[in-house]
Amino acid sequence: MKKKYLLAPGPTPVPEVALLDMARPIFHHRTDEFREVFKRVSEGLKYVFQTTSPVITQVSSGSGAMEASVVNLLSPKDKAIVVEAGYFGVRFSEICRAYEVEVVPIVLTWGEAVDAAAVRQALRENPDAKAVYTTFCETSTGVVHDVRALGEVVRKTEALLVIDAISGLGTMELRPDDWGIDIVVAGSQKALMIPPGLSFLSVSDKAWKVIEANKSPVYYFDLLAARERLESWNSRFTPALTLVAALDKSLGLIKEEGIENVWARHRMLGRACRAGAKALGLELFAKRPADGLTAVIMPEGIDAYEVYERLLKDYGVTVGTGHAKIRNRVIRLAHLGYAGRFDVILGLSAVEMVLKEMGADIEVGRGVAAAEEVFVTAD
């Protein structure tokens, strides 16, 4: 027997009440019963997104919502500014280029956060840019970008601000309506605490106007058609209804806790995890760390991928590996969604033991102690 623990930044653990819901007999979606669930879920999403605009639900991976945010807004030869600060920022550029959109990349060293001044500059140099794309929490580096500051810059222009909040939504304060963020992209398998399979987009009035005027081809990811069906609480195609019903349960937990408290919980977990890593003498990869996951640089001479493998094989703990070029340098500990203090304790404890076994110069227990300090002194 090996007990298993999931500390990867998505898919993340699903609360028991939602898991059990998915074992219920299947029901039909063209019924008042389902429309009521879909209405409650759609309203609940507006609460989590902190927006008064309708939130569109799609059956797809998060990348499908990223695609929707490109093909509904832009046409071939349009210009988009893309913040390339990690693996997922680059994905926006890939999608834009696939649809013949001209990309003006803002290329950052991985681990860095974008400066609003750089976006202002890019917009000045490219006054014809139709949109600015960035991640909120860049899952590959653990960085959170200051999207509020970006909103201040972009809202003064004709351009739209689109953020990939797949791993950020529901972990850190985000107020798209107040902050001038036009499209927020999210996925089901992070802080929304259900399995992968659904993606979401909130869309501002400013963005709807652009979408309404855009004549480029779109069918499956057609946001206007989805919005029209949503008015009667219907989905356009057969919805992934077991996931929608599970989301109803997860959103219930979020509403019960209160979104500000959800953010505060993640803030505390992030702080504790960072304190633990530092107490072990480890460096954080992110210059501006997010609260939902912590990317930790492994000590000189220690292969991060081997740490990942040992955590999995010897301790049953799944953490995130480093993406691409930082695969052998970084591991990522998630404390995201259905996560509490002992997820941080467990992750730090496991890392301490593995590093010790691998001969790193660390003192076991120091990381856990530092995290506990944060917890006992937190309000």
Add this chain to the structure above:
Amino acid sequence: MKKKYLLAPGPTPVPEVALLDMARPIFHHRTDEFREVFKRVSEGLKYVFQTTSPVITQVSSGSGAMEASVVNLLSPKDKAIVVEAGYFGVRFSEICRAYEVEVVPIVLTWGEAVDAAAVRQALRENPDAKAVYTTFCETSTGVVHDVRALGEVVRKTEALLVIDAISGLGTMELRPDDWGIDIVVAGSQKALMIPPGLSFLSVSDKAWKVIEANKSPVYYFDLLAARERLESWNSRFTPALTLVAALDKSLGLIKEEGIENVWARHRMLGRACRAGAKALGLELFAKRPADGLTAVIMPEGIDAYEVYERLLKDYGVTVGTGHAKIRNRVIRLAHLGYAGRFDVILGLSAVEMVLKEMGADIEVGRGVAAAEEVFVTAD
């Protein structure tokens, strides 16, 4: 307490072993454990599809696979012949037109099956047509098209034959490799017996060549990119992993029964349901009825939508309504996927009682008796 029964043609009931699997704690997808499941599922799909080609799994509704079969094959201004024999046939035309593909429709009266001669004629008149699109089982009318005969016609040309087998796959004999069918589109929520959220495509060598040469924009539904990742049993984006794991269980049941036996079971269920309806003096809507669902015309003076509502409210039985223009004329009884003899008995029994209550001139019990006759004499 009202016990509920799901007899709609999708989503269909999910076997308990698959339902319970979805209540398991979440696991991670970039692991050997998941790759093993994904490999087994992908191989199992080839068995159900009866093909040696790789079967691509997507996170989307079935319509997402229909879209993939258009955008990967065709470019703007290409020409496609589309069999419009019902609601879902028309959807292929909608998708083609959304992507600026010229549609040559073969328009049939709802309830009719397409004649291979009509497709031969259309191909002769449009030798530049790149593809022929049709449903296999047209879910909205209960018709099964003779896709084997269509394959004989289309394989002699440069054109590709694409079939929407969303409700047909796993209910009736289908041999794409032998019959010259180039793309088979399927969904998870019918005879594959898991909830909605996954879609599938099998692709022939002839079709891959066209896809490889096609330069039209595609990203999320890029079949070449999906095939490449599938070679190492990876999915390109985060997969809907609870559904994939559940599918592993469902496919296990199908393999255990044997695909020919699965087809034979549906043949028997379809025969029994049709016999029952006829014994009640009711007419079938489909001229060439499929085995997975039976569309039944309600007697003169009886509103089919009211029958649907009474079945739901008074008996807890969900059947399919008629789509669009046949909404007040037809109900659809599914015997599809995780279905056995008593699903047919139950459906006929409920219909008999509701029709009697609504004053129709029928003799209760006659439908059930006729179905039982079929069952006791079946081999």
